[in-house]
Amino acid sequence: MEADSTGSAVGPPAAEDSSSPDVDEDAFAFPRGLLYPFPFPEALSSPSCETLVPRNFKQAAKLLGLDSKLEKSLLIPFREIKVECTIPKDDGTLASFVGFRVQHDNARGPMKGGIRYHHEVDPDEVNALAQLMTWKTAVANIPYGGAKGGIGCSPGKLSCSELERLTRVFTQKIHDLIGIHTDVPAPDMGTNSQTMAWILDEYSKFHGHSPAVVTGKPIDLGGSLGREAATGRGVLFATEALLAEYGKSIKDQRFIIQGFGNVGSWAAQLISEAGGKVIAISDVTGAIKNTNGLDIEKLLKHSAENRGIKGFSGGESIDASSLLTEDCDVLIPAALGGVINRENANDLRAKFIIEAANHPTDPEADEILSKKGVVILPDIYANSGGVTVSYFEWVQNIQGFMWDEEKVNAELKTYMTRGFKDMKEMCKMHNCDLRMGAFTLGVNRVARATVLRGWEA
Ligand SMILES: NC(=O)C1=CN([C@@H]2O[C@H](COP(=O)(O)OP(=O)(O)OC[C@H]3O[C@@H](n4cnc5c(N)ncnc54)[C@H](O)[C@@H]3O)[C@@H](O)[C@H]2O)C=CC1
Numbered sequence: 001m002e003a004d005s006t007g008s009a010v011g012p013p014a015a016e017d018s019s020s021p022d023v024d025e026d027a028f029a030f031p032r033g034l035l036y037p038f039p040f041p042e043a044l045s046s047p048s049c050e051t052l053v054p055r056n057f058k059q060a061a062k063l064l065g066l067d068s069k070l071e072k073s074l075l076i077p078f079r080e081i082k083v084e085c086t087i088p089k090d091d092g093t094l095a096s097f098v099g100f101r102v103q104h105d106n107a108r109g110p111m112k113g114g115i116r117y118h119h120e121v122d123p124d125e126v127n128a129l130a131q132l133m134t135w136k137t138a139v140a141n142i143p144y145g146g147a148k149g150g151i152g153c154s155p156g157k158l159s160c161s162e163l164e165r166l167t168r169v170f171t172q173k174i175h176d177l178i179g180i181h182t183d184v185p186a187p188d189m190g191t192n193s194q195t196m197a198w199i200l201d202e203y204s205k206f207h208g209h210s211p212a213v214v215t216g217k218p219i220d221l222g223g224s225l226g227r228e229a230a231t232g233r234g235v236l237f238a239t240e241a242l243l244a245e246y247g248k249s250i251k252d253q254r255f256i257i258q259g260f261g262n263v264g265s266w267a268a269q270l271i272s273e274a275g276g277k278v279i280a281i282s283d284v285t286g287a288i289k290n291t292n293g294l295d296i297e298k299l300l301k302h303s304a305e306n307r308g309i310k311g312f313s314g315g316e317s318i319d320a321s322s323l324l325t326e327d328c329d330v331l332i333p334a335a336l337g338g339v340i341n342r343e344n345a346n347d348l349r350a351k352f353i354i355e356a357a358n359h360p361t362d363p364e365a366d367e368i369l370s371k372k373g374v375v376i377l378p379d380i381y382a383n384s385g386g387v388t389v390s391y392f393e394w395v396q397n398i399q400g401f402m403w404d405e406e407k408v409n410a411e412l413k414t415y416m417t418r419g420f421k422d423m424k425e426m427c428k429m430h431n432c433d434l435r436m437g438a439f440t441l442g443v444n445r446v447a448r449a450t451v452l453r454g455w456e457a
């Protein structure tokens with residue numbers, strides 16, 4: 001029987017779903033501070049990205065003049081893991097899910113990347129996202145390679161204990177292939193610090209107490225101060241660096257943000273605190289606009305109480321599908337991949353796009369937007385704040401010493417500022433845009449490590 005996103009039933013039919021009929025719980029996010037379960041309605045389909053990452057990689061390899069054998073070895077993943085995870089559901093039936101972990105490259109250090117729970121998780125997408133992590137950790141210049149994982153499931157349709165069982169079974173299946181110096185998972189869409197706590201606990205049953213085996217875990221279990229906000233804070237630092245190049249600042253810009261989960265909500269809060277005007281936001285429940293600026297504190301409270309931003313009284317409700325094409329200065333996609341594509345690229349009105357999500361812009365849209373003079377800050381730099389603070393967390397665990405939040409944030413700023421400068425240097429050297437600047441930077445660092453280790457033949 002095929003596994004579907006709620007797990008294929010392999011026992012007697014389940015009792016009828018008692019959840020609210022007007023809420024399709026196929027996608028969800030965790031408002032801050034809340035643990036599982038937190039159901040949200042169905043997300044839009046995210047167009048595939050599996051051809052997108054190699055295309056950018058190949059262009060970068062060409063600019064760098066990489067040897068074809070080396071190019072091939074950099075592209076092929078180190079290891080692809082696919083495991084069957086069967087759990088008893090709360091009603092006593094069994095359900096099966098498919099879990100993936102793709103370990104792309106480890107030339108620069110242990111492989112690193114998030115684990116995603118989403119109904120659209122598939123091996124090709126996980127593969128592309130793992131590859132993206134390899135270039136991202138190299139752009140950030142942290143001593144890691146790249147990996148990504150996921151389970152094809154609808155977390156909002158599973159109870160907290162079902163999610164715990166699923167996470168523990170997944171960990172049992174991959175525990176001997178991950179590790180502090182091998183592959184270190186972290187949260188991504190549909191997972192959070194609680195998920196990491198379960199992985200840590202299950203892994204530790206086999207290997208002894210091992211806090212550094214995951215990052216993005218709760219502070220009580222060795223998580224780092226500042227990790228929860230890190231991707232959003234990194235987006236703020238990256239945006240400041242980009243705007244400064246154009247003689248602009250956060251304070252004089254109008255922002256639109258797609259997604260109000262971990263990354264989007266922190267980006268919105270920090271941009272707003274820095275004086276930026278956030279004029280529209282969407283999540284899977286809807287979109288809200290206020291040209292005078294949304295009150296983010298109130299929106300956070302509303303979202304936590306109402307399972308999403310829908311119904312917020314501090315702005316007018318707009319069609320979520322038109323959010324990306326609303327008038328603004330800076331657009332920040334912070335949800336799914338492939339949302340900026342040839343269908344809407346011509347209609348976008350932002351002058352700057354900051355890619356907080358992974359691969360939100362497809363290559364055709366890249367070309368259209370470049371012709372329109374829109375400046376895109378690429379994902380492998382713009383959202384690298386999360387993995388950078390994950391690295392700080394891992395370092396703290398290994399040292400057995402906890403940093404204060406000020407130190408974490410100051411170090412993050414140093415890394416983001418340095419990353420921007422390094423990326424710009426590559427743009428100058430290769431006369432290319434920021435995306436190719438970031439890709440040539442990342443690919444070059446990984447290629448050098450590969451050659452130095454003698455792996456290229
Ligand atoms: N969490 C992290 O540290 C990092 C996350 N990312 C990327 O950032 C993006 C968001 O990740 P998280 O915030 O962690 O996930 P999350 O699960 O916390 O939040 C996802 C958000 O996207 C919204 N969403 C889903 N479908 C939508 C749609 N069709 N239209 C509008 N909004 C929609 C959800 O309602 C939710 O607000 C993903 O692409 C992820 O890979 C990148 C780097 C690090």
Ligand SMILES: O=C(O)CCC(=O)C(=O)O
Nearest residue numbers: 113114186188386387390
């Ligand atoms: O924090 C991490 O290790 C990985 C975060 C991640 O999955 C990403 O940057 O896309």
